[in-house]
Amino acid sequence: MFKIQTLNKISPKGLEIFPRDLYEVASEFTHPDAILVRSADMNQMEIPPSVLAIARAGAGVNNIPVERCTERGIVVFNTPGANANSVKELVIAGLLIASRKIIRAVEWVRSIADEGDRVSELVEKEKSRFTGPEIKGKKLGVIGLGSIGVMVANAAVALEMEVIGYDPYISVEAAWGLSSKVQRAETLEKLIREADYITLHVPLNDDTRGMLNYEKFRMMKRGVKILNFARGGLVNNRDILKAIEEGIVDRYVTDFPEADLLQCENVIPIPHLGASTPEAEENCAIMAVQQLRDFLERGNIRNSVNFPTCQLDISGDTRILIANRNIPDMVRQITGVLGSAHINISDMINKHKGNIAYNIIDVDGDIPSEATEQLSQIEGVIMVRVLRPKEFSPLDR
Numbered sequence: 001m002f003k004i005q006t007l008n009k010i011s012p013k014g015l016e017i018f019p020r021d022l023y024e025v026a027s028e029f030t031h032p033d034a035i036l037v038r039s040a041d042m043n044q045m046e047i048p049p050s051v052l053a054i055a056r057a058g059a060g061v062n063n064i065p066v067e068r069c070t071e072r073g074i075v076v077f078n079t080p081g082a083n084a085n086s087v088k089e090l091v092i093a094g095l096l097i098a099s100r101k102i103i104r105a106v107e108w109v110r111s112i113a114d115e116g117d118r119v120s121e122l123v124e125k126e127k128s129r130f131t132g133p134e135i136k137g138k139k140l141g142v143i144g145l146g147s148i149g150v151m152v153a154n155a156a157v158a159l160e161m162e163v164i165g166y167d168p169y170i171s172v173e174a175a176w177g178l179s180s181k182v183q184r185a186e187t188l189e190k191l192i193r194e195a196d197y198i199t200l201h202v203p204l205n206d207d208t209r210g211m212l213n214y215e216k217f218r219m220m221k222r223g224v225k226i227l228n229f230a231r232g233g234l235v236n237n238r239d240i241l242k243a244i245e246e247g248i249v250d251r252y253v254t255d256f257p258e259a260d261l262l263q264c265e266n267v268i269p270i271p272h273l274g275a276s277t278p279e280a281e282e283n284c285a286i287m288a289v290q291q292l293r294d295f296l297e298r299g300n301i302r303n304s305v306n307f308p309t310c311q312l313d314i315s316g317d318t319r320i321l322i323a324n325r326n327i328p329d330m331v332r333q334i335t336g337v338l339g340s341a342h343i344n345i346s347d348m349i350n351k352h353k354g355n356i357a358y359n360i361i362d363v364d365g366d367i368p369s370e371a372t373e374q375l376s377q378i379e380g381v382i383m384v385r386v387l388r389p390k391e392f393s394p395l396d397r
């Protein structure tokens with residue numbers, strides 16, 4: 001039985017894909033084989049030695065100590081694109097609430113509930129206090145053109161905004177999906193100087209942390225509105241509060257509220273709702289569970305953030321999975337151990353990503369435990385696992 005530990009509530013539509021005769025799923029296990037997580041912060045967590053994989057039902061992996069996992073041969077998965085539409089829709093709402101003072105207006109109307117027959121009269125008298133501009137014809141700057149950024153950019157084009165995008169690492173697939181009406185910013189500074197609205201859709205990492213700081217706010221148009229549905233750490237809170245005070249930033253809509261932002265009226269805090277739709281929760285859970293099953297039962301890897309994509313149709317009786325440092329002479333040493341043990345390789349694949357390499361080796365017959373031990377002893381080998389895939393169910397079950 002595989003033991004799957006869940007650190008957050010995961011949609012039952014995903015969990016029901018685990019066959020009950022092969023998997024136990026619970027929030028507490030001493031020796032889990034894999035962990036399923038949404039936003040729970042695992043950075044300070046002691047990850048048990050039994051863990052083979054961590055699946056993030058979502059996009060951002062800054063809550064997972066990815067480097068530490070790689071060193072231990074733990075495969076970390078995410079679910080690219082599975083919640084992108086959900087975030088896109090909330091960003092569109094963010095654009096509108098940043099413009100039209102909708103939230104303040106609603107709060108004000110609630111505050112006059114005791115005015116009885118005067119409510120309609122007061123509404124007409126006071127509504128001009130809540131006038132706000134249309135978004136049509138304004139310029140939206142989209143920083144990061146991945147799954148979410150492309151959808152946001154295209155939706156804004158459909159709403160007749162001018163759109164400028166910045167992503168020096170844009171993938172070919174994302175570029176194909178982007179409306180030809182989206183202008184390309186060669187530099188972040190160009191986007192920042194021109195945009196009336198700026199929306200962030202990049203991962204949080206050492207390169208992007210604090211990417212919107214006072215130096216950048218000083219370059220922006222007066223009255224710019226900032227939307228952050230990516231991660232709190234991308235914006236320097238102290239600097240944006242200063243920029244609001246100085247009238248540079250008119251509104252900051254953030255899905256990542258922190259205490260220091262909450263006293264400021266021009267900050268619109270949302271409690272991390274970007275991916276909180278039943279559709280996104282199901283999509284992410286289903287994708288995460290399918291990827292985990294394919295890995296645990298077959299050793300195949302897709303959508304990993306730290307391991308290469310590596311998949312092989314089953315051809316032998318036994319499947320050996322090996323993660324090793326991406327250094328010379330590893331394949332010779334690995335196949336040498338199997339050759340010395342008179343084990344015939346029926347098929348194999350070796351792929352690498354950065355410093356890590358991953359091998360799927362199908363062999364005829366069984367592999368003696370001494371040979372497995374010898375494989376583990378090769379310098380540079382990080383993880384060895386042996387599977388008998390025919391014992392498992394078809395993955396579409």
Ligand SMILES: NC(=O)C1=CN([C@@H]2O[C@H](COP(=O)(O)OP(=O)(O)OC[C@H]3O[C@@H](n4cnc5c(N)ncnc54)[C@H](O)[C@@H]3O)[C@@H](O)[C@H]2O)C=CC1
Pocket residue numbers: 058059060061080081083084087143144145146147148149166167168169170171174201202203204207208229230231255272273274275276
């Ligand atoms: N509010 C919420 O609930 C959610 C938030 N997110 C956040 O949004 C982020 C983006 O999500 P996806 O679009 O699905 O990811 P993605 O991986 O498809 O796109 C990220 C894009 O950012 C680009 N990028 C990376 N570094 C950059 C830089 N320095 N400057 C400009 N572009 C850069 C990449 O080239 C890529 O195209 C996630 O990492 C996550 O932090 C994602 C889903 C839900």
Ligand SMILES: O=C(O)CCC(=O)C(=O)O
Pocket residue numbers: 038039057058059060061083272274275276
């Ligand atoms: O699971 C969630 O609600 C958060 C989603 C998210 O932030 C992400 O996918 O990066």
